[in-house]
Amino acid sequence: xxxxxxxxxxxxxxxxxxxxxxxxxxxxxxxxxxxxxxxxxxxxxxxxxxxxxxxxxxxxxxxxxxxxxxxxxxxxxxxxxxxxxxxxxxxxxxxxxxxxxxxxxxxxxxxxxxxxxxxxxxxxxxxxxxxxxxxxxxxxxxxxxxxxxxxxxxxxxxxxxxxxxxxxxxxxxxxxxxxxxxxxxxxxxxxxxxxxxxxxxxxxxxxxxxxxxxxxxxxxxxxxxxxxxxxxxxxxxxxxxxxxxxxxxxxxxxxxxxxxxxxxxxxxxxxxxxxxxxxxxxxxxxxxxxxxxxxxxxxxxxxxxxxxxxxxxxxxxxxxxxxxxxxxxxxxxxxxxxxxxxxxxxxxxxxxxxxxxxxxxxxxxxxxxxxxxxxxxxxxxxxxxxxxxxxxxxxxxxxxxxxxxxxxxxxxxxxxxxxxxxxxxxxxxxxxxxxxxxxxxxxxxxxxxxxxxxxxxxxxxxxxxxxxxxxxxxxxxxxxxxxxxxxxxxxxxxxxxxxx
Amino acid sequence: xxxxxxxxxxxxxxxxxxxxxxxxxxxxxxxxxxxxxxxxxxxxxxxxxxxxxxxxxxxxxxxxxxxxxxxxxxxxxxxxxxxxxxxxxxxxxxxxxxxxxxxxxxxxxxxxxxxxxxx
Numbered sequence: 001x002x003x004x005x006x007x008x009x010x011x012x013x014x015x016x017x018x019x020x021x022x023x024x025x026x027x028x029x030x031x032x033x034x035x036x037x038x039x040x041x042x043x044x045x046x047x048x049x050x051x052x053x054x055x056x057x058x059x060x061x062x063x064x065x066x067x068x069x070x071x072x073x074x075x076x077x078x079x080x081x082x083x084x085x086x087x088x089x090x091x092x093x094x095x096x097x098x099x100x101x102x103x104x105x106x107x108x109x110x111x112x113x114x115x116x117x118x119x120x121x122x123x124x125x126x127x128x129x130x131x132x133x134x135x136x137x138x139x140x141x142x143x144x145x146x147x148x149x150x151x152x153x154x155x156x157x158x159x160x161x162x163x164x165x166x167x168x169x170x171x172x173x174x175x176x177x178x179x180x181x182x183x184x185x186x187x188x189x190x191x192x193x194x195x196x197x198x199x200x201x202x203x204x205x206x207x208x209x210x211x212x213x214x215x216x217x218x219x220x221x222x223x224x225x226x227x228x229x230x231x232x233x234x235x236x237x238x239x240x241x242x243x244x245x246x247x248x249x250x251x252x253x254x255x256x257x258x259x260x261x262x263x264x265x266x267x268x269x270x271x272x273x274x275x276x277x278x279x280x281x282x283x284x285x286x287x288x289x290x291x292x293x294x295x296x297x298x299x300x301x302x303x304x305x306x307x308x309x310x311x312x313x314x315x316x317x318x319x320x321x322x323x324x325x326x327x328x329x330x331x332x333x334x335x336x337x338x339x340x341x342x343x344x345x346x347x348x349x350x351x352x353x354x355x356x357x358x359x360x361x362x363x364x365x366x367x368x369x370x371x372x373x374x375x376x377x378x379x380x381x382x383x384x385x386x387x388x389x390x391x392x393x394x395x396x397x398x399x400x401x402x403x404x405x406x407x408x409x410x411x412x413x414x415x416x417x418x419x420x421x422x423x424x425x426x427x428x429x430x431x432x433x434x435x436x437x438x439x440x441x442x443x444x445x446x447x448x449x450x451x452x453x454x455x456x457x458x459x460x461x462x463x464x465x466x467x468x469x470x471x472x473x474x475x476x477x478x479x480x481x482x483x484x485x486x487x488x489x490x491x492x493x494x495x496x497x498x499x500x
Numbered sequence: 501x502x503x504x505x506x507x508x509x510x511x512x513x514x515x516x517x518x519x520x521x522x523x524x525x526x527x528x529x530x531x532x533x534x535x536x537x538x539x540x541x542x543x544x545x546x547x548x549x550x551x552x553x554x555x556x557x558x559x560x561x562x563x564x565x566x567x568x569x570x571x572x573x574x575x576x577x578x579x580x581x582x583x584x585x586x587x588x589x590x591x592x593x594x595x596x597x598x599x600x601x602x603x604x605x606x607x608x609x610x611x612x613x614x615x616x617x618x619x
Contacts, residue, residue, distance in 0.1 A: 131576055138583045145590055149597075157598040159613035161525060164591050168532055169520075171587075175580055176539045182573070183546025231614045 003060040006051060007073040009044040010083050010122040013037060014090075018115035025109050031098045034111040038094040041118065042087030049080040053477070057484065057494040059128060067495050068189030072128030076491050077481040078327060082125040082254060085331050088463070089246045089338050090118045092456035096342055097239040099445075099452035105150055105237070113150070117143040117243065124251045128495055130178050130188040133255065137174070137219070141167055144248060147240045148232060159235035166228035170218030177211035184208065191495035193263045194488060202266050209264040209271050216259070220252030222312055223282040226305045230289065233304070234297035234354070238345025241297060245304055246338030250330060253311050257326065260315060261485040268318065275316035280410050283309030287417040296344045296354040296429065299421055300337070303380065306414055307333050310395055313407065317398050323482035325394030328474065332387040332467060336376040339460040343373045346453050347429060351440040356425055361434035365441045370430050372454070375461040377426070379468065381419040387467035390475070505545040512538035525595050525605045529588070536584045540577045547573025 017037025024030035052058060057076040061067055075083070094114070101110050120140030127133050149160040182188055184204050185196035197205050214225065221229040229249065233241050256275075264271055286306025293299045311333070314326025344354055346369055351359035363370045379386035382393075392415055399407040434440065442450060467474050484491060512534050519531030547570050555571040557564045599605055602612070 131579070135579065135583070138587070142587060142590065145587075145594070149594060152597070152601075154601050155612045157594065157601050158610045160594055161598050161607075161610065162613065164587075164594055165525070165528060165532065168536075168587060168591065172532070172536050172539045175536075176542050179539065179543030179546045179573075179576075182543065182576075183548075235613055 003051075003058040006044075006048050007058065007060045007075060007126060008062070010041055010048065010087070010126065011119050013041045013044055014115040014119035014122065017041075018112040018119070021115060022109055022112035025107055025112065028103065028106075030106060030111060031094075031101070034115060035091070035094045035098070037115055038087065038090040038118070041122070042084070042091050045080070045083040045087040045122075048075055049077075049084050052077055052080040053480075057491045059494040067128070067497070068187050068192035071132055072189060072191075072495055073126050074128035074191075074491065074495050075126055076484045076494075077477060078254070078257070078485060079125045081327070081331060081477060081481060082250075083122050085334050086118060086121050086125070086247060088460075089243060089334055090114075092338065092342070092460055093239050093243045093246075095452055096242070096345070096456045099449035100237060100239045100345055102151075102237075108150055110147070110150060113143045113146045114239075114243070117147065121247050121251055125254060128190055130181070130190060130193070134171075134175060134178060137171065137251070137255075140248070140251065141171065144244065148236045148244075150240070151237060153235075156235045159232040162228050163232035166218060170215050170225075173211055173218075174215030177208055177215055180204075180208050180211070189495065190258065190262055191488075191492040194492055197263055197266055205264065206267045206270060209260075209267070210274075212259055212264070213256070213271070213274065216252050216255045217278070218252075219249065220256060220308055220312070221249045221305050222278050222308055223285050223305075226282070226286070226308075229305060230293075230298055230301040233301040234295060238341060238348065242338045242341035242345070245300065245341045246334045249304060249308060250334055253308060253315075253330060256312065257315050257323075257485065261318075261323075262488050262491070272316045272318055275312055276404075276407070279309045279313035279316050280407060281309075282306065282312060283410060283414040287414045287421070290421040291417060291424075293421075294355060294357050296347060296356055296425060297341065299356075299425060300340050300344065303418065303421070304337060306418065307337070307380070309414070310392070310411065313411065314395055314398070317402060317404075318486075319398055319401065320479070320482050320486060321394060321401065322398035323485055324475070324478045325391060325398055327478040327481045328394060329391040331474070331478070332379070332391045332464070335460050335463055335467075336379050336388065339376040339457055339464070340373070340380065342453075342457050342460075343369065343376070346442075346457070347373075347440075349453070350442060350444055351429070351434065352438075356428040358435060359429050359440070360432040361439055363430040364433070365439040368454070369442060372457050372461050373430065374426075375464055377422045379464045381422055382415045385468045387464050387471070389468065390471045501549045502545055505541060505549065509538045509541050509545065512541070523607050525598070525607055525610075528607070529591055529595060532591070533588055536580075536588075540580050540584070543580065544573050544577050547576075 021033045059074040062071040120136050123136035149156050184200045187196050218225045283306045286302050290299045290302035311326045311329050314322045348354050353359050379388040382388045396408045396411050516531040516535035519527050550569050555564050555568040
């Protein structure tokens with residue numbers, strides 16, 4: 001397949017699935033359209049990754065207008081890896097949704113919105129110009145708004161208002177940044193910008209870089225811009241919060257990684273110094289927030305914040321090892337975090353709530369679920385030999401290589417605190433008996449629901465263990481992604497052709 | 501001309517920030533509408549406000565002749581206006597539904613999703 005087919009495929013498939021799923025929304029079997037669409041998208045992503053690993057970055061000009069004038073789709077190793085991991089998450093959540101989403105929500109078009117969200121996420125990963133990045137962000141945002149308030153419970157409306165307003169502010173900042181950058185450089189193609197900013201006034205470019213930092217920072221939920229996240233992610237249905245937790249903030253991190261390695265490298269001492277402070281404060285505030293919560297999903301939401309800090313840390317250090325750690329962390333985190341939210345959904349179904357003070361007995365009644373919780377929870381906290389251990393190890397090593405002792409110490413301390421809040425969930429929800437004396441059992445669910453809920457959780461837990469036990473190939477791919485980020489020559493050559 | 505538009509963008513942003521500092525969610529939304537229009541004007545102005553001829557390409561030619569206005573900022577602004585309009589329509593309906601169900605427009609009283617910490 002030529003790049004002109006391979007690159008748009010991960011966007012076309014979810015959009016086509018969305019149209020089909022919308023047409024069949026009143027049909028109970030419409031959900032299998034969503035599952036099939038997600039599976040096909042995953043296959044397209046794998047084909048793309050295989051091609052990129054074999055040939056290096058590939059690009060396609062939509063409508064045959066040459067770059068930098070036309071719309072460019074481009075995939076380097078990082079983009080392709082992100083598309084594959086999006087496919088994995090989408091497939092897992094689509095299967096899970098078969099048992100989690102009510103018929104009423106399906107009739108309102110849940111599956112169609114979900115597929116549009118996936119298309120938006122893939123678009124943001126694959127686009128090669130800044131204005132299209134904005135458009136894909138909007139596609140992603142508007143469908144996430146719909147998913148967040150779908151069902152119309154009072155808590156969802158409250159969470160929705162906060163989520164919508166704060167995300168709109170960040171979008172407008174991002175858009176203003178695009179306008180100013182266009183005014184200064186006269187181009188919006190990312191590869192072209194790499195050269196254009198070097199001729200521009202460095203002071204102006206740094207100001208614009210700060211605007212992008214704030215705009216993407218809100219989306220990525222970094223300190224001090226993360227307050228919308230723990231206010232919103234615990235309100236929607238469990239499938240929705242799992243896909244939000246896995247993918248949405250990570251698009252912000254991806255955008256930061258792309259912009260601050262490809263475009264804004266003219267004043268590294270300022271921008272990446274700022275990123276370093278942001279990263280450390282994000283890690284610490286997130287984990288302290290988690291320690292104060294007593295709702296299953298709110299604890300996990302605050303953990304997202306602290307984990308984002310680790311990824312931004314990798315970007316801020318800007319060494320090959322640190323960037324490799326950030327990419328590895330990104331992939332590991334999406335799998336683990338989405339999985340933990342899925343587990344919280346099962347706990348809610350069988351124990352009757354997510355407030356850990358009011359449920360219990362999950363270990364006694366559902367030992368299998370407890371095991372499936374422990375794997376991602378230990379991985380998140382960084383126990384060897386699970387995937388999180390390698391991710392944290394690399395980042396701590398990278399900070400020590402730069403003699404940043406305090407950063408490494410903070411990263412380790414935050415890891416310890418993560419274990420503390422995970423044991424809180426374990427101790428109350430799983431170990432202690434249920435306050436009403438009831439015994440939550442998986443067998444209380446119908447067999448079909450049990451399969452749909454547990455299969456994705458078990459598959460993602462297995463993936464975590466596999467990454468942990470055989471990290472070598474994953475590290476190699478991450479190293480390659482990091483090398484391409486630090487030396488974007490191949491990326492630029494793929495986009496601009498001979499002009500570079 | 502650019503200076504005038506720049507001053508207007510500044511005035512719009514100032515008014516928007518003033519409105520967005522209010523606790524009333526509806527005022528906040530009005531502020532958001534203002535600031536989004538300011539952003540659109542900003543893109544428009546940063547593309548250069550040139551009183552040149554329209555960017556029409558002669559039949560058979562690949563590029564317009566010298567001295568035409570830049571059409572790209574207009575395309576960008578148009579896209580941004582359409583997207584912004586859609587988002588505000590959604591946000592307005594959301595706030596209305598929120599007002600119906602929560603019975604308040606005061607953001608300080610919306611504590612369902614973020615309950616006060618139990619001491």
